[in-house]
Amino acid sequence: MMQDNTLFVRSQGSRSVPAEAEGGTAPILVQGADSYEDPKVSIRIIGQCNFRCPACCTGSSPSRKGILSPDDFERVVDILAEERFRGILNLSGGEPTLHPDLPDMLALLASRLPENRVILFTNGSWIGQPDWRRRLTSFLSFSQVTVRLSLDRHHVVGALRASAMPRVRASFDYLEQVAFRRAQAFLDHCVAGGGIPGRHFDVAFKGDREAAQSYLAPLGEAPVYCIELEKKPEKRAKKLGYLAVDLDDAGYPMVYLTLGHVLRNEPFGGIDALPKALAINREALSRWKGTARP
């Protein structure tokens, strides 16, 4: 059950656990792969990012090339619709809000895959810029979209490394304050626009629940999505049920079977390999759940 201004904590791959069972009092919302019929699919629509985060799992940076064309994106969406995909679709980058066709992409997803949840990851660097409220309102106008704002020390370091500021503590502290102000403005605007916390917007934090509660305390109660990644890339690559359409170094869209693909895996194939890759991950997910797909 989602409630306004409630702290939600989510762990990748975990099952739903009442907070009381863990000794806590806040409700926990877990939307792991087991909550959906299909494995999660991540679509990387742009390679470029205006941050340089350490250990970025997609190896993104301001200089990284590659952008998914509207035609290729439509082909991916067509395949997922033909395959009757029912799950979570991550729109990722790089920084996906840098893609000039993002509004059209969201509109296409709304019309062709309306029963899926679309997670729009963003580092929030555009919040506070002219027109940011109109942009955020337009993202929230798609009811199946969750706008997920990343806020943690990794991202503050990423902002610092991409800036011309001296890499000293005072610069980090300044950018961290900016990041929190952006996050607060983001949350306020989402709430004012009638967005449901945890469904239409949340804050992503890399780390566990305790670390999130401590670091994000200045935000008050907010919907928080905890990402507890395996530290070792080879272990990340073995995460189940996470299929990616990514851009290779030459900028061509390729299909990868697992998270961590950029660091470890060879591509499974081009976009046309998506149905087969989906079938493999569906079968793996069914085995993991202990249920056979019909």
Ligand code: SF4
């Ligand atoms: S903001 Fe995200 S995509 Fe960009 S460098 Fe950081 S982790 Fe990577």
